[in-house]
Amino acid sequence: MKHILTMGLAALLVQGVSAQNPIIRDQFSADPTARVFNGKVYLFPSHDISPLSAYDYPRKDWFCMNDYHVFSSENLTDWTDHGVILDQKNVPWGNPTAYSMWAPDCVQGKDGKYYFYFPNATKGRGFGIGVAVADKPEGPYKPLEKSIEGINGIDPCVLQASDGNNYIFWGAGNCAKLKDNMIELADDNPKDTVKWGPRSFVMTGVNCLKGLPSRQAEGPFAFEYNGNYYLTYPYVVKDREALGYAMSKNPMGPYEYKGLIMEERPDCWTNHHSIINFKGQWYLFYHYNYLSPNFDKNRSACIDKLEFNPDGTIKPVTMTVRGVGITKATDKIQIDRYSKISDGVKIDFLYANDPDTTKRFEGWEAIFSKKGDWVEYDDVDFGQNDNISSFAIKAKFDTGKKTTIRVHVDSQTGPVVGEFSTVKFPVGIVADGSLKTTGAKTKNPKGVHNVFVELVEGENVAVDWISFE
Numbered sequence: 001m002k003h004i005l006t007m008g009l010a011a012l013l014v015q016g017v018s019a020q021n022p023i024i025r026d027q028f029s030a031d032p033t034a035r036v037f038n039g040k041v042y043l044f045p046s047h048d049i050s051p052l053s054a055y056d057y058p059r060k061d062w063f064c065m066n067d068y069h070v071f072s073s074e075n076l077t078d079w080t081d082h083g084v085i086l087d088q089k090n091v092p093w094g095n096p097t098a099y100s101m102w103a104p105d106c107v108q109g110k111d112g113k114y115y116f117y118f119p120n121a122t123k124g125r126g127f128g129i130g131v132a133v134a135d136k137p138e139g140p141y142k143p144l145e146k147s148i149e150g151i152n153g154i155d156p157c158v159l160q161a162s163d164g165n166n167y168i169f170w171g172a173g174n175c176a177k178l179k180d181n182m183i184e185l186a187d188d189n190p191k192d193t194v195k196w197g198p199r200s201f202v203m204t205g206v207n208c209l210k211g212l213p214s215r216q217a218e219g220p221f222a223f224e225y226n227g228n229y230y231l232t233y234p235y236v237v238k239d240r241e242a243l244g245y246a247m248s249k250n251p252m253g254p255y256e257y258k259g260l261i262m263e264e265r266p267d268c269w270t271n272h273h274s275i276i277n278f279k280g281q282w283y284l285f286y287h288y289n290y291l292s293p294n295f296d297k298n299r300s301a302c303i304d305k306l307e308f309n310p311d312g313t314i315k316p317v318t319m320t321v322r323g324v325g326i327t328k329a330t331d332k333i334q335i336d337r338y339s340k341i342s343d344g345v346k347i348d349f350l351y352a353n354d355p356d357t358t359k360r361f362e363g364w365e366a367i368f369s370k371k372g373d374w375v376e377y378d379d380v381d382f383g384q385n386d387n388i389s390s391f392a393i394k395a396k397f398d399t400g401k402k403t404t405i406r407v408h409v410d411s412q413t414g415p416v417v418g419e420f421s422t423v424k425f426p427v428g429i430v431a432d433g434s435l436k437t438t439g440a441k442t443k444n445p446k447g448v449h450n451v452f453v454e455l456v457e458g459e460n461v462a463v464d465w466i467s468f469e
Helices: 357-362
Strands: 002-007 030-037 040-046 067-073 080-087 105-108 114-121 127-134 157-160 166-170 174-178 191-196 199-204 221-225 228-236 241-248 256-262 274-278 281-288 300-306 345-349 364-368 374-381 391-398 404-409 416-421 435-437 448-457 461-468
Touching: 030 105, 030 274, 030 281, 030 300, 040 105, 080 114, 080 127, 105 157, 114 157, 157 221, 166 221, 221 274, 256 281, 345 357, 364 374, 391 404, 391 416, 404 461, 416 461, 448 461
Parallel strands: 002 435
Antiparallel strands: 002 391, 030 040, 040 067, 067 080, 105 114, 114 127, 157 166, 166 174, 191 199, 221 228, 228 241, 241 256, 274 281, 281 300, 345 364, 364 461, 374 448, 391 461, 404 416, 404 448
16 A cells, blocks of 8 residues: 655745746746846746647647746746736737747847737738837736738747847748837848749848758747857757757858757657856756647746857757756755656656646656665755754655665765655654654755665655755
8 A cells, every 4th residue: 555655844835936847837838038137037938738728729739829928037946937928819910819829039128128029820811920018027018019010920039239239030040130129120131032832022131041951940049159149940850859050250140050959859849949148157948848748739948058169169958857956955856857867767747647637737756666776866955054954755655565765965875864764763644644754864964965865675666855854
């Protein structure tokens, strides 16, 4: 018979959304564009919803997005949801039932206001890119009456270049200079005749990906670093999107292709991203369908560190579930968002067999199949005082068998900072039918350490989280 074990005297409160990947775990959050404003990171993702929940949306197998949220963080660990900043019903020029509010962006203009750029299906044919304006990055935002004239397409990104100009990128690498008012294209943009099937039309600006690997390219994100301009973009290499990039000395090119930032990943057809420098470290924001493994049109925002080579090229980024940021020892340490695991550890949803798929937002558990299995979780901050006195764990295990779980710091054989054993510590049934015990062994380390959780005795033990109190 399996029970839930909770050790510790008090429930822990988790503020906002925690640091591990995916970083937003109470809703879907694709196409994450991150920007740094006023010492904080603001995240402007698109918002996937289930197409089954939209009764007036005819496609039940496709991307379905009807509004935008904005999130903020001071440390990339604790995220605050500021709520909906724009709904498809409030876009004057847009189709209010298109569910096509795809990848957005936001920048601050020279006037101090914040300009939120977003694509949407028009009331006629095709897509336009609109602008909503606010006095603060978290809003409220007011959409303008018309979309930007001269742009037809999706996935806007605005590059605020060191030459003093603002450039808007969209679609498959299109680029044009903006006026200082941030809502119109500049008059001195080049013109290019583009053929689309039997038709041809004049496009304002240039296509910066012309001649580069760009099969089914979309979602351009441009930034500047150390005298170089970078145009990064998802494109299909084999049968899914990878993240590629090109470099130039000019915002509008020509760009030279350099390679991949992130390889194609299994199970998710799309990727979409942004890149920022925050407090001296570069980060890649991207998405993956962690919370929806069987339907890759519901994606979730993630973060991993990004680094450059001495010549300015970008080192490939490996997707992780640990993500970034430091976790406080007194928070719930979700070890299923691991740094490393042994071969015998399996990660599964807490409610893997529940037909209610919304319960996936409750997260995962790490299942230790046999004695000796372990999980490593990096960067846990134990602080600089002696307040930590007990170790807590939430787990499921067979009460008829001896179970021992031990926690080390720094290495698998490092100092033991927490231990639970069904033999050594009293266990009692509480009102909700779960098991609760206190008095678990702990030592009080100081500072930031990597944590190793090991199953010393037992089998098929599922651990949701650990904590120190």
